[in-house]
Amino acid sequence: SKSYNITLLPGDGIGPEVISVAKNALQLVSSIEGFEVAFEEMPMGGAALDAVGVPLPDETLNSAKKSDATLLGAIGGYKWDKNEKHLKPETGLLQLREGLQVFANLRPATVLPQLVDASTLKKEVAEGVDLMVVRELTGGIYFGKPRGFSTDKNGQEIGFNTEVYAAYEIERIARIAFETARKRRGKLCSVDKANVLEASMLWRKIVTALASEYPDVELSHMYVDNAAMQLVRNPKQFDTIVTNNIFGDILSDEASMITGSIGMLPSASLGAAGPGLFEPIHGSAPDIAGQDKANPLATMLSAAMLLKYGLGEEKAAQRIEAAVLDTLNRGFRTGDIHSAGHKLVGCKEMGEEVLKSI
């Protein structure tokens, strides 16, 4: 029977708790669907800094590269916040993305009927929101050179970064976005700042040039400042959004918060060929770490994305997705999504209920 290697990176804060629950779900659906999964658990982020002094040990990156897919919990925490850049947990995450060449970050933001009240938006604005942000993840200002510190001609200290995109980088992320839109409702909105930035002008040119290859997809363009407004005004207008690394960082977080339940949201980061990286979009929540309070559903749904996009095990993915919905329908809620009339449970119990549903 088929067999897959999965690298698990529990990371920091609530990471280990949510990963342990998701691991059980992966194990269960694999046995039902008749394939095998072997896990390798590796240190990453603050945990790796404490253990071996770097945020992404070579062994961890190598494990991720050799495996069929990687599931990450969360990284970071107050403890390492003041570290120098190369010793920050976040730097490890950027190195992992770069090392795996996962240039396409897919971040769905969906308002589930069961959780529409969790949104701070009015019910009629929030209900039915179902959008996907396709964020470029290994280019732009995050990685552009030159970068650093210097002094200008007046002797002033300066800090600088380079926003840069090459045509091929834009083309490959745009293709993923067109294909994503095609499988969804056929609408793609490309977000840029082409009225000001040259990097955005090239972005718009390349995206526009591809449109004729995807006649079934309706392409539109929006400036990033307007997109930040429209997500608040009427998020339902969006189906698929494609944008650069930094705008994607901002807009995907804004879109997540519009659902009101970021404890529910997964993400997938994919490359051209190699293994993908899957992680919940929430952070490491150090304030509730180790207290069995975390919501494991975002990591469960990330595991489902791993099965679908990473391993091509669509049926197993659907089992997890259906089980998460069923568990919500049966009234179970962790603290972050709890409201009157529902059963408040911890991370472990929520995990067990999802296993029952599976």
Added chain:
Amino acid sequence: SKSYNITLLPGDGIGPEVISVAKNALQLVSSIEGFEVAFEEMPMGGAALDAVGVPLPDETLNSAKKSDATLLGAIGGYKWDKNEKHLKPETGLLQLREGLQVFANLRPATVLPQLVDASTLKKEVAEGVDLMVVRELTGGIYFGKPRGFSTDKNGQEIGFNTEVYAAYEIERIARIAFETARKRRGKLCSVDKANVLEASMLWRKIVTALASEYPDVELSHMYVDNAAMQLVRNPKQFDTIVTNNIFGDILSDEASMITGSIGMLPSASLGAAGPGLFEPIHGSAPDIAGQDKANPLATMLSAAMLLKYGLGEEKAAQRIEAAVLDTLNRGFRTGDIHSAGHKLVGCKEMGEEVLKSI
């Protein structure tokens, strides 16, 4: 008696309509408060492109430089959207900001009790929001060099921009922000991406170093992705926000939309010494231009900011602000903020009602 020169830049779309109404208000309050205003109306944006072929004629910039303050309506429209960069209305606006050296853009986002229903946020989340975004306006990636197009070593076309800040640029905007916070509720949140960008690391260092000079202001820091979320989750947590040019572009628009009434929101752009630039934050709305449908209140309130920050005529400013509130209390609404039980009026009539209230 005192006398001021004011440059009026009606611009495009609904710009001329809202400027004409605001001009009347400036005239009326000046006569009541006993000072004189002389207006010089100059072409700018698309109107200037059509008339003389550039988006910011020298005469227009010179008028703005020589005057005591400039009031701008709005610029841009479909007609000029495909123009090359140096022939875009937006480029004229950037040249005007640079020419006047107005590095500090103050953008209040206030939810008026009368208009709380206009927000897409739930009432309990929206009501009482009263924040100010202090955006750096003449630096960062908008103006940084090098910028442009080129080919990389693989022969790929690239587009690039430079995000760069010098210490003095950060210091001067931070001082404005600390002073703004001091006059408000004493809370300043500096927004950056210091976990990734060197330009943001310098930003955070300089802002932090100034804090000891403003012991009465409580300083915090937030990453831009988190700020985009927190504005949706709980906008009331913010008093004053200070951030760079591009993050300010995005976050101030998001904050405006949270109020639900961007037809109500003014802005002020100030330099170290020279005259300031005042404008509503809404766009030129070409679809309703010339139809007497525009909401002139944002421009009225921008005229009030002009009186207060530009001319130091605080009392005259308060007269306009009070009159705008009074007009809303008397039930008058333009289409963008209209709801059942209120009197729907056009731009002109709204202007006349504000004059009556004054």
